[in-house]
Amino acid sequence: MRAVIVAAKGAEAEVREVMEDELLVGVGESGTVELDVLYSSYNYKDGMAINGGGRGILQSFPIIPGIDIVGTVTRSEDPKWSAGDTVVLNGDGIGESLHGGFATRARVRPDALVELPEALSPERAAALGTAGFTAMISVLQLEDAGVTTESGDVLVTGAAGGVGSVAVSLLAGRGYRVVASTGRVEEEGDYLRGLGAADLIDRHDLSDELGKPLQSERWAGAIDVAGSTTLANILAQMRYGGTVSACGLAQGMDLPTSVTPFILRGVTLTGANSVNAPRTLRQRAWDALAAELDLEKLDEMTTTIGLADTIPYAELILAGRTRGRTIVDVNR
Ligand SMILES: NC(=O)c1ccc[n+]([C@@H]2O[C@H](COP(=O)([O-])OP(=O)(O)OC[C@H]3O[C@@H](n4cnc5c(N)ncnc54)[C@H](OP(=O)(O)O)[C@@H]3O)[C@@H](O)[C@H]2O)c1
Known part of the structure; x- marks a missing residue:
């Protein structure tokens, strides 16, 4: 798998190939749902995590930043999810104390996952993030x-x-x-x-x-x-x-x-706290987003970057120089 990694507190973030087993275990509480990550997105907090190796955001090392994931389940030990499901995950500690979405693979906890709403493509769900x-x-x-x-x-x-x-x-x-x-x-x-x-x-x-x-x-x-x-x-x-x-x-x-x-x-x-939002609130908010957001307006506010761009992008978002929302295409 390919991932952005911050190896230690204060270390520069880097993009590299890693053996999946090397990274997807051992950080915080391991999850039981494995995903192919399709997209992540870029948030202010990701800028804080990458710029300067943490600035108080990152809690475990080494760690993959990225507080959002839209991905396809490849294996699940939890009966709620099956291989092939497309899911959305925002927060729940990923990209802070658990490995996050700036990677091609992820292992996550099942409880905060939301099924991708039918009205949204994976890109648009990531654009919302x-x-x-x-x-x-x-x-x-x-x-x-x-x-x-x-x-x-x-x-x-x-x-x-x-x-x-x-x-x-x-x-x-x-x-x-x-x-x-x-x-x-x-x-x-x-x-x-x-x-x-x-x-x-x-x-x-x-x-x-x-x-x-x-x-x-x-x-x-x-x-x-x-x-x-x-x-x-x-x-x-x-x-x-x-x-x-x-x-x-x-x-x-x-x-x-x-x-x-x-x-x-x-x-x-x-x-408002998105990280620890209970499942019922997650579902309510995502249902409402899917039902009412003007998708053309969402597209107008969205930019897409690749995995390696996530590192220089930190400075831009912290300086307030980005506009709207940014999708991270982890396979680009
Ligand atoms: N509570 C939660 O769960 C949660 C979730 C997501 C984000 N957040 C927080 O919400 C904030 C915005 O996140 P975001 O992802 O929207 O970031 P963003 O895309 O970087 O937007 C932040 C915007 O704030 C404005 N701004 C920047 N510096 C400012 C300053 N010194 N004084 C006043 N306004 C300033 C700028 O907008 P203009 O150029 O238009 O002024 C900037 O574009 C961050 O603090 C983030 O940590 C919290």
């Missing part, structure tokens, strides 16, 4: 909290990135008036309007200065990939009873806020 899955979890969180298309504008930050692009497209498809926050208004404005954004704002208006604890009420709902000052300002700008789904830390892990938006405006802050 963890970012798309997370965007859908956040959309479901807003709806479950009672944010409706009548409630008012919904903000999406990091809109030109992976989670952001899918979130804009999904929310617009559901009839929300979506405002996209991006650091690339000039460069990606047409792209974001094409995905369904009704309006754009410059992300620096949210990220650069911490405003007052309560600001003018603007957002009925928000999906935030940035954290830090951005999230604090969003909370201060929420309308009465609004909900924010926080799913990322592209600006930072801190959150310099106060209780004010919660106790004076009844704001809800909810968190």
